[in-house]
Amino acid sequence: CFCELQGSIEDCECEVDTVDNFNNVKIYPRLRSLLVKNYFRYFKVNLKKKCPFWEDDSRCAIRYCSVQSCQADDIPVGIKGEAKKKSTSDTFASESMCHINKNSESSCGISRQCQCENSEQSAPSKIDRMQCGGPNDLDYLNTTLSAKIVKEMELWTAHDNALENFCILDEDDKDSEYVDLLLNPERYTGYAGKSAERVWRSIYIENCFQTYSWEKPSFFKLDNMCLEERVFYRCISGLHASINIHLSANYLLSDPNKPSLVEPNGQWGMNLKEFERRFNPSTTNGKGPDWLRNLYFLYLLELRAIEKAAPLLENEKFYTGNEKEDWDTIMAVKDLLKTIKQFPSHFDESTMFIGDANKKNLKNEFRQHFRNVSRIMDCVGCDKCKLWGKLQTQGLGTALKVLFSTENRTAENLKLQRNEIVSLVNAFGRLSNSIYKLDDFREMQKK
Ligand code: FAD
Numbered sequence: 001c002f003c004e005l006q007g008s009i010e011d012c013e014c015e016v017d018t019v020d021n022f023n024n025v026k027i028y029p030r031l032r033s034l035l036v037k038n039y040f041r042y043f044k045v046n047l048k049k050k051c052p053f054w055e056d057d058s059r060c061a062i063r064y065c066s067v068q069s070c071q072a073d074d075i076p077v078g079i080k081g082e083a084k085k086k087s088t089s090d091t092f093a094s095e096s097m098c099h100i101n102k103n104s105e106s107s108c109g110i111s112r113q114c115q116c117e118n119s120e121q122s123a124p125s126k127i128d129r130m131q132c133g134g135p136n137d138l139d140y141l142n143t144t145l146s147a148k149i150v151k152e153m154e155l156w157t158a159h160d161n162a163l164e165n166f167c168i169l170d171e172d173d174k175d176s177e178y179v180d181l182l183l184n185p186e187r188y189t190g191y192a193g194k195s196a197e198r199v200w201r202s203i204y205i206e207n208c209f210q211t212y213s214w215e216k217p218s219f220f221k222l223d224n225m226c227l228e229e230r231v232f233y234r235c236i237s238g239l240h241a242s243i244n245i246h247l248s249a250n251y252l253l254s255d256p257n258k259p260s261l262v263e264p265n266g267q268w269g270m271n272l273k274e275f276e277r278r279f280n281p282s283t284t285n286g287k288g289p290d291w292l293r294n295l296y297f298l299y300l301l302e303l304r305a306i307e308k309a310a311p312l313l314e315n316e317k318f319y320t321g322n323e324k325e326d327w328d329t330i331m332a333v334k335d336l337l338k339t340i341k342q343f344p345s346h347f348d349e350s351t352m353f354i355g356d357a358n359k360k361n362l363k364n365e366f367r368q369h370f371r372n373v374s375r376i377m378d379c380v381g382c383d384k385c386k387l388w389g390k391l392q393t394q395g396l397g398t399a400l401k402v403l404f405s406t407e408n409r410t411a412e413n414l415k416l417q418r419n420e421i422v423s424l425v426n427a428f429g430r431l432s433n434s435i436y437k438l439d440d441f442r443e444m445q446k447k
Pocket of ligand 1: 186187188189190191192193196197199200236237238240241242243244247291292377380384385386388389
């Protein structure tokens with residue numbers, strides 16, 4: 001049985017069996033109940049961004065490709081007005097040396113007053129005096145200058161954060177919209193052919209460090225790669241395997257053009273044949289089982305990232321505006337983190353990017369390559385696939401940021417935006433679901 005994987009997972013020193021048991025019994029049920037909570041359910045994404053690499057060549061024809069967007073009323077008030085909450089993802093201003101008093105109106109019409117604790121920074125410049133005029137405007141001048149400093153520091157912080165990111169984030173794009181993930185499950189859409197192939201091809205060929213033979217993937221030898229390159233490849237391949245497991249496990253079983261009265265929207269379920277076609281060694285040049293092992297590798301990498309981000313997640317308020325729901329979410333996350341900490345052999349990121357200058361450069365290259373992967377997601381020609389592709393690459397990008405951007409900082413003072421937290425936990429949820437479904441496919445094969 002080809003999906004009966006055995007032995008330890010390469011570059012991780014952890015047995016497949018250990019992951020199966022831990023995931024299916026402890027992690028999967030916890031994530032299932034956590035991910036339906038409002039905080040994790042709404043993801044902000046820009047599905048309208050143009051593909052930066054080539055002209056969009058196809059649109060998915062079948063209706064299951066479309067994404068249902070949210071009405072403004074559906075989104076919890078606390079998520080819409082995120083800046084009001086007090087949490088790790090607070091705006092930079094709350095930590096800056098100035099206190100912003102949003103309600104005070106200054107004489108020059110500025111609606112936000114900033115009182116600086118540091119008197120040096122509040123000295124008004126001549127130009128400011130001239131622009132504002134009037135001897136009573138000294139307070140205002142302090143305000144203006146301090147506000148400028150805050151603004152500039154915000155920009156620098158955003159700039160520094162952006163440099164650290166492994167992903168291009170959509171959150172602040174004007175075209176970004178909230179999507180209800182529960183209304184738009186990841187499943188078979190029929191997206192295939194040239195467009196899908198081009199996306200996968202450019203991810204593997206253009207972004208993997210070694211020449212990847214698309215036509216003959218069996219010639220691709222991981223043995224010649226260094227650890228960091230192998231990790232990169234395994235992440236992409238694990239993500240690809242997870243997506244293909246989902247579409248096989250949630251396949252359209254009845255004809256979409258002839259929906260029955262019983263199943264007007266089609267009937268969805270597990271398709272063993274589809275799964276076997278995609279992973280059987282005889283149809284994949286012997287590579288299918290390796291791709292499944294890469295799924296386990298990626299699972300362990302994201303598991304470790306969540307463990308490392310635990311101090312941040314334990315302090316997060318998961319604010320949606322509904323006290324009871326927020327409390328339940330806090331408790332559910334704490335319970336999940338407690339369980340994750342019990343896992344015996346976590347992925348060890350400390351062995352990566354250490355050594356000579358070449359290795360340090362490799363980290364920047366790694367980050368750049370992954371940012372490209374996140375941009376390629378704008379070229380996916382099926383909105384539903386793009387939504388989940390973006391969410392999962394952003395989740396993986398966040399995991400990489402947690403693992404590798406904390407060189408000069410501890411994980412305790414790492415900052416993540418709400419969308420990064422949502423994508424990290426949901427992306428891990430997808431991998432957990434894939435490992436669970438793999439077990440179902442094994443059972444079906446046995447029968
Ligand atoms: P593909 O999956 O397109 O693979 C192309 C080639 O890549 C294979 O021939 C093989 O040589 C190699 N390969 C395959 N798997 C791996 C792996 N794990 N590791 C390394 N190499 C591998 N379709 C849906 O129905 N629903 C979705 O939600 C969905 N989401 C998608 C998201 C993205 C970002 C992309 C790019 C595609 C998505 N698709 C989705 C399409 C789906 O992934 C396949 O591309 C499509 O079903 C066509 O499959 P295929 O058999 O041609 O092989």
